[in-house]
Amino acid sequence: MTRLTVGLGTCGIAAGAEETFRSLEAKAAGRPGLQVVRTGCIGMCYQEPLVEVRTRDGARHLYGRVTPDRLDRVLDEHVGQGRPVAEWLVWTDRGGGSDQAFLARQHRIVLRNCGTIDPESIDEYLAAGGYEALERVLAGIEPDALIATITESGLRGRGGAGFSTGVKWRYARQAPGERKFIVCNADEGDPGAFMDRSVLESDPHSVLEGMILAGYAVGADHGYIYVRAEYPKAIERLTIAIRQAEERGLLGGSILGSRHSFHVTLKEGAGAFVCGEETALIASIEGRRGMPRVRPPFPAVKGLWGAPTSINNVETLANIPWIVLNGARAFAALGTEKSKGTKVFAMAGRIRHGGLVEVPMGITIREIVHDICGGIRDGRKFKAVQMGGPSGGCISSELEATLIDYESITRTGAIMGSGGLVVMDDTTCMVDVARFFLEFTQRESCGKCTFCRLGTKRMLEILTRITEGDGKESDIPLLEELAERVRQSSLCGLGQTAPNPVLTTLKYFRSEYEAHIVNRKCPAHHCQKLLTYTITDDCSGCMLCLKACPAHAISGERKKVHVIDQALCTVCGECYKVCNLGAVHRE
Amino acid sequence: MQQHRRYDLRNHHYEGEEGALIPLLQRAQQEDGYLRRERLVEIHRRTGIPLAHIYGVATFYAQFRLKPVGKHLLRVCHGTACHVSGAVELSQAIEKHLGAPTGETTADGQYSIETVSCLGCCSLAPVMMIDQATYGNLSPTNAVKVLKKRQKGERP
Numbered sequence: 001m002t003r004l005t006v007g008l009g010t011c012g013i014a015a016g017a018e019e020t021f022r023s024l025e026a027k028a029a030g031r032p033g034l035q036v037v038r039t040g041c042i043g044m045c046y047q048e049p050l051v052e053v054r055t056r057d058g059a060r061h062l063y064g065r066v067t068p069d070r071l072d073r074v075l076d077e078h079v080g081q082g083r084p085v086a087e088w089l090v091w092t093d094r095g096g097g098s099d100q101a102f103l104a105r106q107h108r109i110v111l112r113n114c115g116t117i118d119p120e121s122i123d124e125y126l127a128a129g130g131y132e133a134l135e136r137v138l139a140g141i142e143p144d145a146l147i148a149t150i151t152e153s154g155l156r157g158r159g160g161a162g163f164s165t166g167v168k169w170r171y172a173r174q175a176p177g178e179r180k181f182i183v184c185n186a187d188e189g190d191p192g193a194f195m196d197r198s199v200l201e202s203d204p205h206s207v208l209e210g211m212i213l214a215g216y217a218v219g220a221d222h223g224y225i226y227v228r229a230e231y232p233k234a235i236e237r238l239t240i241a242i243r244q245a246e247e248r249g250l251l252g253g254s255i256l257g258s259r260h261s262f263h264v265t266l267k268e269g270a271g272a273f274v275c276g277e278e279t280a281l282i283a284s285i286e287g288r289r290g291m292p293r294v295r296p297p298f299p300a301v302k303g304l305w306g307a308p309t310s311i312n313n314v315e316t317l318a319n320i321p322w323i324v325l326n327g328a329r330a331f332a333a334l335g336t337e338k339s340k341g342t343k344v345f346a347m348a349g350r351i352r353h354g355g356l357v358e359v360p361m362g363i364t365i366r367e368i369v370h371d372i373c374g375g376i377r378d379g380r381k382f383k384a385v386q387m388g389g390p391s392g393g394c395i396s397s398e399l400e401a402t403l404i405d406y407e408s409i410t411r412t413g414a415i416m417g418s419g420g421l422v423v424m425d426d427t428t429c430m431v432d433v434a435r436f437f438l439e440f441t442q443r444e445s446c447g448k449c450t451f452c453r454l455g456t457k458r459m460l461e462i463l464t465r466i467t468e469g470d471g472k473e474s475d476i477p478l479l480e481e482l483a484e485r486v487r488q489s490s491l492c493g494l495g496q497t498a499p500n501p502v503l504t505t506l507k508y509f510r511s512e513y514e515a516h517i518v519n520r521k522c523p524a525h526h527c528q529k530l531l532t533y534t535i536t537d538d539c540s541g542c543m544l545c546l547k548a549c550p551a552h553a554i555s556g557e558r559k560k561v562h563v564i565d566q567a568l569c570t571v572c573g574e575c576y577k578v579c580n581l582g583a584v585h586r587e
Numbered sequence: 588m589q590q591h592r593r594y595d596l597r598n599h600h601y602e603g604e605e606g607a608l609i610p611l612l613q614r615a616q617q618e619d620g621y622l623r624r625e626r627l628v629e630i631h632r633r634t635g636i637p638l639a640h641i642y643g644v645a646t647f648y649a650q651f652r653l654k655p656v657g658k659h660l661l662r663v664c665h666g667t668a669c670h671v672s673g674a675v676e677l678s679q680a681i682e683k684h685l686g687a688p689t690g691e692t693t694a695d696g697q698y699s700i701e702t703v704s705c706l707g708c709c710s711l712a713p714v715m716m717i718d719q720a721t722y723g724n725l726s727p728t729n730a731v732k733v734l735k736k737r738q739k740g741e742r743p
Binding site for chain 2: 010011013014015045046048188189190191192193194197229230231232267268269270271272273284287288289290346347348349350354355386389420422424428433436437440444446
């Protein structure tokens, strides 16, 4: 049987994979010996839609950008005559394909089943070794031994703070309470991070299995998955997975005939970034406004409905079954001294090959940006990488030798966060990036702490006026002072880390701030109000820009050099875009 | 609205019943397109949750709307990757084409334009979502093309 799989994660669907899938199903219907299967995200988002051909001999060939019109050739030449279509191949298991480098260096633990199994089929998960870890644990591993294994593996929370998962479980286990809870934090709110969505869409059972094991370890019989409403596909597949697991007796009362019971409830988030914070998340599940509270007591002692609660991130939980099956030592053998195992990074921004990359901790920024992801798009210059979302910061390309582990990243002023890496090139204005993040945190601040509520707003106002050319020299020290106050006087992580984007850009790109304030120029040519357009002598007088100008600010005759009246110019940039000769100068 | 009865605070075995408020609001919004005042009052009557508390929750979360929306909901992603890939220009082009600013509905009631913090399709940035369909790798020009096709009743 030849197996054809189509990647149907949200990214793939957005790139048209559903049409490819329908078309392939129709074409395959007339051919015997063909199995067409849906799968989740393979991780090569930039090559979507992706189709993998697995022939009878087990050989795997991955094709990129497979629009329905490419299917006939793949079916005729590869499946029919056994000759793969070389020019569309992106990866093969024999070391071929144009983008071999993207997958070759990856070490997949969390993403082990992503893009290979059908996420809507429990049988495929079982065939891939799914629920074996659960079976083994229920057959005779004591909760304390399980916690010891996880502690020994060195697994740290993948949601951002990086706290030891084993220790967290132990606290929750030891806390007195008649009833305990597990919460899976799938409120992936960091703009730029999408690994949790991908795992939930591609391998939902691995997260469920991790939760059941967490429940066993902690002594909880009920779990909640708090998932973003913006991820409809993830919700759909989780709902299917929960139903299937219940039907097979893997969820519910006395699992696999043991004394352990576990029930899972899905909770849709309602769109509040602050709910990624533990205590705010609990408030939201309880049906209140998602506002954080003072810790301690920590949720492990007093969490959901006042009961001991262990809150774990999606990626953390997906690691658990693998660690149980392969042992703590195998996991701890990967990574660096204090950051063990692998980490999934969501690569996006001005990069050539964006997608999901799972590598052992301790890889350098340079390796991940250049070697795995093919460097910067359009031959431009690598400028910075943003890590950790609104709580993180921008790391200058000069620090590209930095190792990616919790401690090294924290030393740069950014944070590991959930592992979103947004790569920036020389067209990105760093002041504008700082303004972008402050706009975000200012909007998402729940309003409880004064410094977070008002301080972020004042910082945003300052950054906005700098990008609009109204900055003052006193603005930089003022920003630094406000940053320190907001950091010190906020209750939760949102406020405490909100100044990070400003502080890191000031640290690495101070001259850009100064150029905006002193010279009234934006070195990246991004801030509209700081740009001036002029026409050089290269102008052929074709009148294109004259017609395109919405403000009628350009004058000139045919075949004579045109002139922009600066008093009328609205700096919209239309003339710059339409000129075929590059005769419109921007600075 | 018979289903609210199941969420009776007193009859539930655990104090956690209050947690039903957000799902109730979500269901109400799904049915009506927005949160009608009458619905909020009804939820208050059925559950006993104070109306002020319900209103507080409804206004806290970005998902809830207290005003009617257009037939289609167009959400432009303004996540980090989309921002550095031109989401601002994308929004401007969409606003210009539809003739309504972000946060408002077109005069014919067809489209409401919103921004969203991140749709999680960062490697396809910039991205927009119309109802449940996601469109990636957009430029201002081809975003308008998608809209024009939809307005003509074609599949983009």
